[in-house]
Amino acid sequence: MxxxxxxxxxxxxxxxxLFEDWADKYEYLIDLGKKLxxxxxxxxxxxxxxxxxxxxxxxxxxxxxGKLIFQADSEAVIVKGLISMLIRVLSGxxxxxxxxxxxxxxxxxxxxxxLAQTRSNGLxxxxxxxxxxxxAYSSQV
Amino acid sequence: xxxxxxxxxxxxxxxxxxxxxxxxxxDNAATTQKPKAVLDALQHYYSLDNANIHRGIHSLAERATAxxxxxxxxxxxxxxxxxxxxxIFTSGTTGGINLVAQTYGRANFQAGDKILVxxxxxxxxxxxxxxxxxxxxxEVLVIPVSDVGELDMDAYCxxxxxxxxxxxxxxxVSNAIGTINPIKEMIELAHAHGAKIxxxxxxxxxxxxxxxxxxxxxFFAFSAHKLFGPTGVGVLYGKRELxxxxxxxxxxxxxxxxxxxxxxxxxxxxxxxxxGTPNIADVIAFSASFDYLESLDKGWVEKQENExxxxxxxxxSQIDGLRIIGNAAKKIAVISFLIDGTHPQDIGVLLDKFGIxxxxxxxxxxxxxxxxxxxxxxxxxxxxxxxxxxxxxxxTSLKRVKTMLL
Numbered sequence: 001m002x003x004x005x006x007x008x009x010x011x012x013x014x015x016x017x018l019f020e021d022w023a024d025k026y027e028y029l030i031d032l033g034k035k036l037x038x039x040x041x042x043x044x045x046x047x048x049x050x051x052x053x054x055x056x057x058x059x060x061x062x063x064x065x066g067k068l069i070f071q072a073d074s075e076a077v078i079v080k081g082l083i084s085m086l087i088r089v090l091s092g093x094x095x096x097x098x099x100x101x102x103x104x105x106x107x108x109x110x111x112x113x114x115l116a117q118t119r120s121n122g123l124x125x126x127x128x129x130x131x132x133x134x135x136a137y138s139s140q141v
Numbered sequence: 142x143x144x145x146x147x148x149x150x151x152x153x154x155x156x157x158x159x160x161x162x163x164x165x166x167x168d169n170a171a172t173t174q175k176p177k178a179v180l181d182a183l184q185h186y187y188s189l190d191n192a193n194i195h196r197g198i199h200s201l202a203e204r205a206t207a208x209x210x211x212x213x214x215x216x217x218x219x220x221x222x223x224x225x226x227x228x229i230f231t232s233g234t235t236g237g238i239n240l241v242a243q244t245y246g247r248a249n250f251q252a253g254d255k256i257l258v259x260x261x262x263x264x265x266x267x268x269x270x271x272x273x274x275x276x277x278x279x280e281v282l283v284i285p286v287s288d289v290g291e292l293d294m295d296a297y298c299x300x301x302x303x304x305x306x307x308x309x310x311x312x313x314v315s316n317a318i319g320t321i322n323p324i325k326e327m328i329e330l331a332h333a334h335g336a337k338i339x340x341x342x343x344x345x346x347x348x349x350x351x352x353x354x355x356x357x358x359x360f361f362a363f364s365a366h367k368l369f370g371p372t373g374v375g376v377l378y379g380k381r382e383l384x385x386x387x388x389x390x391x392x393x394x395x396x397x398x399x400x401x402x403x404x405x406x407x408x409x410x411x412x413x414x415x416x417g418t419p420n421i422a423d424v425i426a427f428s429a430s431f432d433y434l435e436s437l438d439k440g441w442v443e444k445q446e447n448e449x450x451x452x453x454x455x456x457x458s459q460i461d462g463l464r465i466i467g468n469a470a471k472k473i474a475v476i477s478f479l480i481d482g483t484h485p486q487d488i489g490v491l492l493d494k495f496g497i498x499x500x501x502x503x504x505x506x507x508x509x510x511x512x513x514x515x516x517x518x519x520x521x522x523x524x525x526x527x528x529x530x531x532x533x534x535x536x537t538s539l540k541r542v543k544t545m546l547l
Contacts, residue, residue: 022160022494023494023545026490026491026494026545027545030487030545030546054485054486054489054501054502054503054517055484055486055516056516075484075486075516076484076486076487077483077484077487077546078486078487078490078491079486
């Protein structure tokens with residue numbers, strides 16, 4: 001059986017539990033960011049852009065076999081790493097599951113500061129936008 | 142003789158750990174830290190003198206009013222203004238610029254008039270002019286910036302010659318890259334072509350001497366919080382004849398002489414522009430900034446800042462792939478930079494983990510970022526309380542951050 005949103009969140013919490021200091025944690029995050037495939041230029045449209053104050057984030061979403069698939073990209077690699085985790089947790093689930101998801105892992109791995117207003121990195125808007133897509137697609141299903 | 146160790150003790154905020162490391166505060170262009178004297182003044186005011194000013198007849202109101210007006214006097218001296226009633230309290234530099242745009246601008250700009258700003262400006266010295274230009278049918282023109290980040294003075298002259306420029310609005314110092322603009326020359330040229338000029342002094346007051354009369358300034362605006370004072374207080378200086386001819390900005394208490402339903406007459410300068418209960422406590426505490434600055438050896442402060450700029454420029458330039466944006470011949474102690482292959486935001490996030498506070502992003506100067514075709518920069522801005530050891534920590538941490546990111 002496919003893993004649930006919460007299974008993935010627990011996996012991430014466990015992975016981050018292995019790191020002893022912030023530098024290891026951020027190096028892992030940077031690595032995740034670098035490995036995220038990102039978006040092709042034709043998908044980096046104004047429609048897909050989520051504007052943060054400091055770095056641009058692009059989010060592309062589509063339905064496949066009743067599951068909502070997310071792809072995203074950012075200019076900044078740490079944001080990309082955070083995005084990569086959000087995608088790993090949410091992408092490939094039904095819109096209803098995504099709507100219900102409580103993203104507690106961000107706080108548990110010590111990254112909640114990145115959701116704070118001051119970061120203005122678009123991550124908070126990104127989470128909202130993912131939920132908005134889920135809402136839009138759930139009413140279509 | 143000012144000793145740096147002694148001076149750092151005057152700023153309580155500097156003595157703390159951030160993410161486990163001693164704080165290195167290199168975001169002074171965003172806001173400066175406050176000496177203990179300013180914090181004490183705030184505490185003193187609310188503990189002993191709190192009262193509304195100008196109207197009360199009781200002792201507390203008298204003390205508060207006297208203290209409030211004393212700050213105005215100190216600002217007059219600081220700016221070398223003719224008289225203290227040309228010192229208008231606002232909420233900040235932005236507040237002062239908007240005041241001029243909405244009063245002087247609305248009363249004087251006609252369809253087809255030109256307002257001249259520069260490509261170096263902060264959004265707060267662009268958008269207020271765009272707003273009033275749109276309303277009055279005027280047009281905003283732009284003085285271009287060279288590759289090193291200096292204003293193109295030939296272009297400035299040419300624009301003044303070829304257009305009816307009503308008002309020039311430029312910063313004394315660029316917030317994003319630290320360029321010191323030749324405002325004396327710019328003011329002379331503006332006046333020679335019949336234009337008024339507003340100088341945005343937000344970034345200069347903490348570093349440069351300002352003499353509004355010697356420079357023949359029409360308007361000068363700055364913020365207390367960038368001069369070691371509290372947030373929420375700004376100053377607008379204006380020439381008397383300009384301020385007197387300008388209509389009031391906001392209506393309310395304090396700014397009136399007499400009110401009736403058949404008509405209202407307005408108060409004199411500066412109260413005409415100070416409707417409502419002002420930010421009394423912060424204005425009063427701002428007074429302590431001037432006392433504190435006077436206690437410092439001016440020559441030492443200047444030398445300290447120049448040395449920090451020279452040392453940081455030299456040390457940062459040695460980092461492979463680091464590019465300094467803005468290399469004007471005359472700069473204040475601000476360095477904007479990029480590291481090849483990295484995004485400024487990532488640098489800022491990681492430096493914070495090392496306890497180092499810098500600013501990253503477009504610095505509210507998007508047109509300048511567009512000019513240099515960059516998404517933003519990392520900006521380290523220094524004050525006299527910073528040290529070479531702190532710059533060493535920045536350099537060491539940047540090298541580490543670079544390895545992490547690349």
